[in-house]
Amino acid sequence: MAEKTVVKGFKIEPKQLRIYGLVGSVVGIYLAYILNSVTGTNIFSFVGALAALFGVVMGANAVRRVCAYGIGTGVPSIGMLSLGMGTVAVLFGLNIAEQLGVGLLGVILALVYSLIFGYVVGLIANRVMGFNIPIMEEGLTDLSGAGTLAILGWCFAISGSLAYADIVKDVFNTGFLAIIFICGGLAILHPFNANLGPDEKQDRTLVNGVMVGGMSTIATGICALMTLGLAAGMVQIVVGFAIWYYFYVWYFRLAKRDASAVVGTGLLPPSAL
Amino acid sequence: MDAFGMGLVAAMGALATVAGASEDIDSDIGSQSNPNSQVQLAAQVGNPHRIYNKAIAGEPPSNALWCTTAAIMAYVLIEGYHMPLLFAVAAGASLAALFDGVMSTSAYFGRSASQARFNQWIYLDIVRYTTPSIMAHVWITSFCICLIAVIQVYILTPHHPFPIPVIGLVWGLTVGAIGSSVGDIHYGGEREFQWRLFGQGLNTMLSGQIVRKAEAGLRNSIDNAWFCAKFGGPCTGLAFGLTVFLDNWRTTVFDPVTQAGAAIAMGLFFVIVMNLYNHYCEVSARRKYGPYPGYKGDIPA
């Protein structure tokens, strides 16, 4: 049995995490946009993928809070709902902003629409279906926003632009939204699902979320190889791999910290034989 | 209808059958999806075990992930780098298998660590020898499904208007839904519990009392694949093969523009036949097995 070493852990309040998620993600997407337009390249598209990670962490925490109440249909459905809402919100926000002539505000419009829609779905769940989960509205607002930000961030990572026409051409017509949809969905729902159990810990769950987010960034990097070219795609794959590796190792250490024992091999624990 | 199109549809049906079978065996080795609720419960009722615990978000989303991953890689290689179709699909499937390895191991570590208070240990040797087997099956599944998508988009006429990744996503969801509704019953209903009467489902009293010991030593997840590959896997394959084959057969034999009515009527005919076949299964099972002996109600059998 390996010696128990001290592993870095953390604990964040949901409110704090929501601020980090929303602000970090929006600022990250705009930062990526500014970096790309100032330098005139698309190398910095990977910053969009990093921005998506903030949204993912916020979403993973919301799944954790809502699903702790038990919603009767398992964890996966709520992640799919989150990304379903996000898809519609992203398309609407980007398109309507362009139609109104304020193309850059698309991110904000999509986010606002998704937050409102999430809140309404939460209200429906509580009032019409009688869930009576006190944090349902809050949780679904978070989830819907998280899904939208994740899709937006990774869309930017693939298309390198916030213009509606570019995103449709590079992300929707090629079908790359499918990988964002499912990878983003798993990054939001897998952390809690994979750590389900009475001894679930917030830091382990969120680290897992970032780990899956890093993996998704590798996938979007592969898509970017085609849409943005070799250099931008490779940078994204390398960044994604670095994130994935760092957080996977961290996750393994946290699992080791929390498990009752990690053994190379062996029979059942003595209590159970 | 043309002979080439028919051949392609037959090939798609065959690929789908292989994909369905390997999908189910992959979920049995990893103990994914619905029967995993009992594996999860086992430790809680005092039965720590040495069974893999691959809880990746239910089968449909996880299989959608593998197939979509394979599809994007194949799409990038085909469209961006003009690689041969088969090579591109194989490369995509390899990436999907790697993703699967990451998700599987993280789920095993996470679920076991979250059961620390029930003394569920994490066994690293299980991770080492079971994960490659899961990845291999995922490789087969995503290879076959990605190839089906490629055939539908590039070769079969009429070409499908959706891009390859979207088709991969939909077929992945479908194969996962079929795998978890068909193959899992064989694993959960027959293999997981063997200390029970034959001819009935799991009595609620036995929940969590999964079989943890094998012929020699402790049962591991590879033993489950050995059992489920004999019936559950092939059945899943047949179900998915039927879905893909019948659905495409009717639009290939009948021209969808001029003979749309015939294509739809053919589909309805298949549906009615399957309804009748299920009724036959029900009647024959009732006749052969009869009512349960302990029944004390007043409704006659």
Added chain:
Amino acid sequence: MTFDINTIIYILEIIVGGLLVGVGVHFVPVGGAPAAMAQATGIGTGTVQLAAGSGLTGLLSAGLMMSVTDNLWAILATGAVGAMIMIDATMLAGSWIYAYAVGAPFASAKVNYDPITGFSQPPYVAPGTVGQGIPTVCFVSGTIGAAMGGLGGAMIYYPLVQINGNPAMSAIFAIGIFFVDAVLASWNIQGTIEGFHDPKFKKWPNAFKSCLVATAILAVVAVLITPIGGV
């Protein structure tokens, strides 16, 4: 963007599609995890995923049909048939396992007599379980549910393609709307249901209301999305 009578028809089509998905989910006999241990009647998986598997298979068929013809009825019918084939193949193969591997007669614990065949159910319910397998009534109910799901998916997809003329984008958009409605409906039934004979089926007006509100919000924005710069 132009707002005319067509826009209203598109909105209505999307809403009706969403409602069909939402109500169709109630017909699909889903037993959840217990059904996988032959502990409950129905298909042993989750509602959302099964509805998605069948409805989206229908969407694939409908998309193929729509690429070659504009005939609305052919597209809708193909979507419904594609979904029915998927769910019937699934339930049939599931039945083989219940009948030939687990070796259990099919029975429902929610009714005394099967409403379609009139077979008695309680004597065939194994002790300690709430039924097993897929009796005829569940099978027929599932077929109806899948037809509604496939019809709904096609009905969401059709107006979207009419509006933006982009099959790839419309498909993803339709998948998004489909998931929202399917998840809401499956929350309404708390994950498991046996079909239209199940007492839980009476809760469908709740899902109807929820899906109406949710789809209406989605539909109104869906028709506002018009092509810009040729895409």
